[in-house]
Amino acid sequence: MNWPALGNVFAFVIMVAGLVGIVLPFLPGTPLIWFGVFLSAVFTHFTVVDIPFLALMGVLVLITFLLEYWSSHWGTKEFRVTPYGVFGAVIGSSVGMFFGLLPALTVGPLLGSALGEMLTGKESIYTIETDSFKIIGYVGSTIVKTTIGVIIIGLWLAKVF
Numbered sequence: 458m459n460w461p462a463l464g465n466v467f468a469f470v471i472m473v474a475g476l477v478g479i480v481l482p483f484l485p486g487t488p489l490i491w492f493g494v495f496l497s498a499v500f501t502h503f504t505v506v507d508i509p510f511l512a513l514m515g516v517l518v519l520i521t522f523l524l525e526y527w528s529s530h531w532g533t534k535e536f537r538v539t540p541y542g543v544f545g546a547v548i549g550s551s552v553g554m555f556f557g558l559l560p561a562l563t564v565g566p567l568l569g570s571a572l573g574e575m576l577t578g579k580e581s582i583y584t585i586e587t588d589s590f591k592i593i594g595y596v597g598s599t600i601v602k603t604t605i606g607v608i609i610i611g612l613w614l615a616k617v618f
Contacts, residue, residue: 471492495511521602541576545570
């Protein structure tokens with residue numbers, strides 16, 4: 458049996474799951490993609506995918522973590538989001554999952570965050586404005602993470618094939 462080829466197929470499936478995980482909140486996106494690259498390296502005994510390549514892909518994954526941290530930290534400070542708003546967004550996203558992907562990513566967090574912020578006494582217009590900026594930040598962050606994920610997979614494909 459051709460273990461390296463089978464391993465690369467398995468690694469590719471994990472990487473595709475990582476791409477899906479960039480959008481879905483319950484799957485680790487770029488770490489799964491990196492793990493797929495790591496599995497490929499293991500299955501090929503680090504001959505095709507070597508340590509420097511793994512390190513470079515790890516740096517790209519680290520960039521996505523830093524981007525995610527910075528954007529959420531900046532957004533929370535800039536718009537003075539309270540813990541009630543954050544908790545409401547998490548609950549709204551969880552409830553939105555029962556209604557499909559789009560409600561889980563947009564409507565659920567928006568409504569949950571707005572309700573959480575209204576519990577603190579903020580005006581509804583302010584919470585809608587804050588939520589619209591959060592959506593813009595989330596979409597921008599998702600686009601950048603997806604681009605980095607596709608770059609990692611593309612570089613891996615070029616290296617393996």
